[in-house]
Amino acid sequence: MALFAPLFIFFFFLSVLLSTGLSSPLPGKEVWDYVEVRPGAHMFWWLYYPDNPSAQYQDLPLVMWLQGGPGGSGSGFGNFEEIGPLNRDLEPRKTSWVQAASVLFVDNPVGTGFSYAERPDGFATNVSTVASDMLVLLKHFFTRIPEFQSIPFYIFSESYGGKMAAAISLELSKAVAEGSVKCNFAGVALGDSWISPLDSVMTWGPYLYATSLLDDNGLADVNSAAQKVKQAVEQQQFLQATELWSVTETVVEQNTNGVNFYNILTPEPDEKFTSTAGENFISLQAHRHIRPLHKQSLNELMNGPIRKKLAIIPQNVTWGGQAEEVFTKMAGDFMRPVVDIVDQLLTTGVNVTVYNGQLDLIVDTLGQELWLKKLKWEGLPSFTQLRWTPLDDPASPGITGAFYKTYKNFAFYWILKAGHMIPSDQGPMALQMLKMITQQD
DSSP states (O other), X not given: OOOOOOTTOHHHHHHHHHHTTOSSOXXXXXXXEXXXXXXXXXXXXXXXXXXXXXXXXGGSOEEEEEOOTTTOOIIIIIIIIIISSBOTTSOBXXXXXXXXXXXXXXXXXXXXXXXXXSSGGGSOOSHHHHHHHHHHHHHHHHHHSGGGTTSEEXXXXXXXXXXXXXXXXXXXXXXXXXXXXXXXXXXXXXXXXXXXXXXXXXXXHHHHHHTTSOOHHHXXXXXXXXXXXXXXXXXXXXXXXXXXXXXXXXXXXXXXXXXXXXXXXXXXXXXXXXXXXXXXXXXXXXXXXXXXXXXXXXXXXXXXXXXXXXXXXXXXXXXXXXXXXXXXXXXXXXXXXXXXXXXXXXXXXXXXXXXXXXXXXXXXXXXXXXXXXXXXXXXXXXXXXSOXXXXXXXXXXXXXXXXXXXXXXEEEEEETTOXXXXXXXXXXXXXXXXXXXTTOO
16 A cells, blocks of 8 residues: 555644754645555655745646656755755755746655665666656556646656656656546656767767866777777667776776766765775766765755654655665666657657756766757757857846757757756756746746
8 A cells, every 4th residue: 555645734744844843834735645656666756836926836837856866866855955945954945946836756766765665676677667657656646636637747857867757758648648647748858868878978078178177198098988888888788888887987087086077167075985896886886976866964854854744754764775776776777878769759749858057077968969969850950950049147147047949849958057956056047947948938
């Protein structure tokens, strides 16, 4: 049986918030629940209704946020570090997306965040399973809260979350057409997304060289390592490609004195990992890319006050406790591209937006541009011929904060002065982009 949290029990929320040190309840309403998507596989979701004094939730879109990793938690990192109503210190966030939408955080794949698997075969091993699991959850969600069935529903994503979002969107569009899921699916936004892993890896060297983070020798080393990844991908040796991707990242670090893959102009994360002798590549990559999403302070918040507030987390489940296993189970699927899925979305008329941070390395804009040119979508030549339009930074009027262009059901946003986590780096610009994509500006 799926665990259950009754809707809108205001005074319960108030008492828990006060007992956990939060000075007052959040404005508006929240609701959360578990869904058993497969036997022994449980997914957690958390919905925030909008906090907008001039609009009711019926008048604003519903946005689902999917984190990366795989193994990064939307209920934790996306919520308290990026777009939720409160930041990690439980202070109001000025650029929270609840100003413009209802926001649904889902901890996926199974095992991420507060989601959990009861046994080893409960984890997903590919995006196909991730998508089918999400469809079970969405069917549950829209059945349980039917007033959202007619509200425009968007999927926003970041990093590996974009790869999952593409697969989920394709299956959701089919399910909506068949009538098995009732919702008003309005589009998907792919942020700094792992759509074509090889195109990202192959452009690391040129990008770092152009930004003076590699010399000629370093460029040769990085390009040589990347070429081995390419050979493995071309031979369909995807697990080996993931291992060689790990090796390439090590080569990058050695030649750049430890560049931050998430933002080339900021120091490495405070909780820097150190590799140990005999550590396998999966553990190494989990440390590199999962640990930054589970900072100690965030871990303490989620397994302390937030866990107590939610009051439905099983005693044997800790937030992030299965994150590394999630990453491990997906390793064989990690380097597979999903460009063909994006092509199918565009061809079937789904609204697709790509957005990328100028300072991101792990999914650099050069790589995004490369896979974009591989699309077979008939609108691509017309899109390519368009000139982009500058957008003022909302926080600095008169200063360009982004560029964008759009043609038919495809749009691209180039976000300046932002790395991998755009809402963290450029919150006002990210909020404006959200409003534009959901047709509020």
